[in-house]
Amino acid sequence: MARYTLQRFIYMIITLFIIATATFFLMKLLPGSPLTNQEKLTPEQKQIILEKYGLNDPVPVQYVNYLKNLVQGDLGISFQYDNRPVTELIVERIGPSAQLGFQAIVFGTIVGLLLGIFAAIRHNSAGDYFATVLSVLGISIPSFVFAALLQYYIGVKLQWLPVAFWQGFEYTIMPTIALSMGVIANIARFTRTEMLEVLNSDYILTARAKGISQAGVIFKHAIRNALIPIVTILGPMAVNLMTGTLVVEQIFAVPGLGEQFVRSINLNDYTVIMGTTLFYSALLILVIFIVDILYGVIDPRIRLAGGKK
Amino acid sequence: MNKLDYQNLSPELFQPAPVNTHDQEKINRPSLTFWQDAWIRLRKNKGAITGLIMIIILSLMAIIAPMTSDYSYKEQDLKRAKLPPKIPVLENISWLPFDGKDANGVDVYEQRGIKEYYWFGTDDLGRDLWTRTWYGARISLYIALLAAAIDLLIGVMYGGISGFYGGRVDNVMQRIIEILVGIPNLIVVILFILIFDPGIISITIAMVITGWVTMARIVRGQILKLKNMEYVLASRTLGATNSRLIFKHLIPNVIGPIIITTMFTIPYAIFTEAFLSFIGLGIRPPEASLGSLVSEGYRSIQTFPHMMMIPAIVISLLILSFNLVADGLRDALDPKMRK
Numbered sequence: 001m002a003r004y005t006l007q008r009f010i011y012m013i014i015t016l017f018i019i020a021t022a023t024f025f026l027m028k029l030l031p032g033s034p035l036t037n038q039e040k041l042t043p044e045q046k047q048i049i050l051e052k053y054g055l056n057d058p059v060p061v062q063y064v065n066y067l068k069n070l071v072q073g074d075l076g077i078s079f080q081y082d083n084r085p086v087t088e089l090i091v092e093r094i095g096p097s098a099q100l101g102f103q104a105i106v107f108g109t110i111v112g113l114l115l116g117i118f119a120a121i122r123h124n125s126a127g128d129y130f131a132t133v134l135s136v137l138g139i140s141i142p143s144f145v146f147a148a149l150l151q152y153y154i155g156v157k158l159q160w161l162p163v164a165f166w167q168g169f170e171y172t173i174m175p176t177i178a179l180s181m182g183v184i185a186n187i188a189r190f191t192r193t194e195m196l197e198v199l200n201s202d203y204i205l206t207a208r209a210k211g212i213s214q215a216g217v218i219f220k221h222a223i224r225n226a227l228i229p230i231v232t233i234l235g236p237m238a239v240n241l242m243t244g245t246l247v248v249e250q251i252f253a254v255p256g257l258g259e260q261f262v263r264s265i266n267l268n269d270y271t272v273i274m275g276t277t278l279f280y281s282a283l284l285i286l287v288i289f290i291v292d293i294l295y296g297v298i299d300p301r302i303r304l305a306g307g308k309k
Numbered sequence: 310m311n312k313l314d315y316q317n318l319s320p321e322l323f324q325p326a327p328v329n330t331h332d333q334e335k336i337n338r339p340s341l342t343f344w345q346d347a348w349i350r351l352r353k354n355k356g357a358i359t360g361l362i363m364i365i366i367l368s369l370m371a372i373i374a375p376m377t378s379d380y381s382y383k384e385q386d387l388k389r390a391k392l393p394p395k396i397p398v399l400e401n402i403s404w405l406p407f408d409g410k411d412a413n414g415v416d417v418y419e420q421r422g423i424k425e426y427y428w429f430g431t432d433d434l435g436r437d438l439w440t441r442t443w444y445g446a447r448i449s450l451y452i453a454l455l456a457a458a459i460d461l462l463i464g465v466m467y468g469g470i471s472g473f474y475g476g477r478v479d480n481v482m483q484r485i486i487e488i489l490v491g492i493p494n495l496i497v498v499i500l501f502i503l504i505f506d507p508g509i510i511s512i513t514i515a516m517v518i519t520g521w522v523t524m525a526r527i528v529r530g531q532i533l534k535l536k537n538m539e540y541v542l543a544s545r546t547l548g549a550t551n552s553r554l555i556f557k558h559l560i561p562n563v564i565g566p567i568i569i570t571t572m573f574t575i576p577y578a579i580f581t582e583a584f585l586s587f588i589g590l591g592i593r594p595p596e597a598s599l600g601s602l603v604s605e606g607y608r609s610i611q612t613f614p615h616m617m618m619i620p621a622i623v624i625s626l627l628i629l630s631f632n633l634v635a636d637g638l639r640d641a642l643d644p645k646m647r648k
Contacts, residue, residue: 011487011488014488015488015492018488018492019492019496022500023500026500026501026503026504027503029504136356136629136632136633136636137629139576139632140576140625140628140629140632141625141628141629142580142583142584142587142600142603142624142625142628143584144583144584144587144600144603144604145603145621145624145625148603148607148610148617148621149621152610152611152614156610156611239493239494239495242493242495243495243584246588247584247587247588250588251607262588262589265499265503265588265589265590266589273503277496277499277500280493280496281492281493281496284493288490
C-alpha cells in the first residue's frame, strides 16, 4: 500500500510539473500583451513596466524564476487588478466557490442517493421510470441552460428567491441547485445500477430468508456494498463541479473563482489565468490522488493488483 | 373436458415417436449474427429508438434548413430586429408561441408592417434565428463527428498498440497516458483556445489532444484480456501473423466496447463545445453555435424569451438523444452490463 501511495504521489508531482511548464510556455505564445489595453503609455514607460515584471529577460530565465516563485506559493502579480498578487486574488475569491461546491455536493449526494435507492427498490415500476427519466434529463440538459431557466422562472417570474448576487444564505440556494443537478443525476444513475446488482446477490437473499425487514436489508446490508464503487465517480464529479462553477457563478453573479477566471480570460490577464489554471489543476489532481488511495483502502482487490506490478 | 377414461385408451396411442437422426441436429431458428442480435435488442429499447429518430430529424434539419432559408446566418437588418417567432399555420393555434406576438400580446409583425415569416424570430441585430439555430446545430454535429473520429482513430490505435505489443512499449505509452489523465480536459481546451483565436479550429485541435485518452485505456484493457486467451494462442500456433490476429480476432471482439465508448464521448463533446461558446471561448459571432446563441439569448431573456429557449431546447434534445442511443447501445451490445 505504501508503495502504491508513493507511486501515485510521484505521478501527481510529475503531472503538476508538466502542467506548470505547459501553462508557462503556452502563455508565452499568447497573442496580445498585458499592455495592450494601456495605449497611452510612452515607449519608455512600457520598457520600465516590462523590466519591472521581468518580461525583458530571456524566456528560460523567466521560466526558472517562475518555477522558483511557484514552489513558494507565489503565482505572480495581476496585470489588471491593480498589481495585486494572484495568490491573494485566488484566496479572496475561493470562499463563495468552495461554499457553492460543498453545498452542491452535500445536497446532490443526498438527493441522488435517495433517488437511486428508490429506483432500485421499485425496479421497473412507474417510480423507477420517473427516476430514470429525471437522471437522463439531468445528464443531458447543459448546466448553463438549467441555471438560466432556474433563474428566469424561480427568480424573475415567481420571485421566490433572489435573482443574483451573494448576500446571504437565500442567495446560495439557486446556484446550489443548478450546480447539484449533475451530481444528482450521476449519483442516482450509479446508485441504481449498483443497488440492483447487490439486491440480486445471494447474501441479500440470505438476509431476507432470516426474516430481516426490507428497511434492514436495504440500509444495513445492501447500501454498504453498493456504495463502494461510488468512490470512482468522485473524480469526474469534481471536474463537473469545476466546469459548473464557471457558468453558474457567471449567471448568478457570484463573486467566486470561476467568475474571476472567465473575466481574466477576456481581459488577457496572463498571470491570473496561469495561476487559476494551476490552482484548478492542482485541486483536481489532488482529488484524483485521494480517490485513488481511498479506493485502494476500501477495496483490497485494487491493492493486490497494484502490488503485483 | 371430462375425466379421461383410462380403461378405453387404445395401445396404439402409445407408439414411440420416430427418431429422425437427420432432423435432430437441424437448427429451426434462423441463426443470427452478433449485429442482428444487437439490433433486435436495440429495437426493443424505446428510448434508444426515440433517440435515434431524433438524431436523424435534427441532422436532416441541420443539413437542409440553412439551405432552404431565404436569409443567411449573418445577414443583419436592424429594421427587423427582435421579432418573435411566427410560423404559417401554427400561428393560428393560440397556445403555441408561434403567432408573432411579443410578451405583451402585440403583433410586432403587423405593427412594423413586415410580411415575411421568421419561423424562430430574429435576434438583436435582425439575424434570422431559424437559420442561425440550425447552423449552430451543424457545428454541434461536426463536433460530434470529430469526437467520434478522434476516438476511433487515435484512441483505438494507441490503446491497441499499447495493449498488443506490451512490454516496454506498453510501459512508456501507459506512463504518458497516466500523466495526460491527470490533466483536466477543460484546462487544456481553454489554454489552446487562448493561444489560437477562439473558433472551430482551436476547439478541434484541443479535442484532438485530449479526446482519445478514455478510449485508449478501454481498448488497451480489452486487448490485454483478449490476447492471452486460448483461441488467440491457437491461432498464433497455426502461424497467424500479427495483423491477422489484430484484424480477424482482436478487433471484432473489442468492437462492442469501442462503439459504446464512442457513443458516450459524443454527448460530452457536444456539451463541451456549447459550454465553451457560452462562456465566450468557442464560436464567436457572426458565426453561430448553439452555446453562443443561448448566451446571446440569455442577455434578453426577460423581454424576448424565445431567443434563448429555442437554441436551449435544440441543444438539450441533441445531447439527450445521443445519451439515449448510447444507453441503448450499451444494453444491446454488451448484455452482461445490462441491468
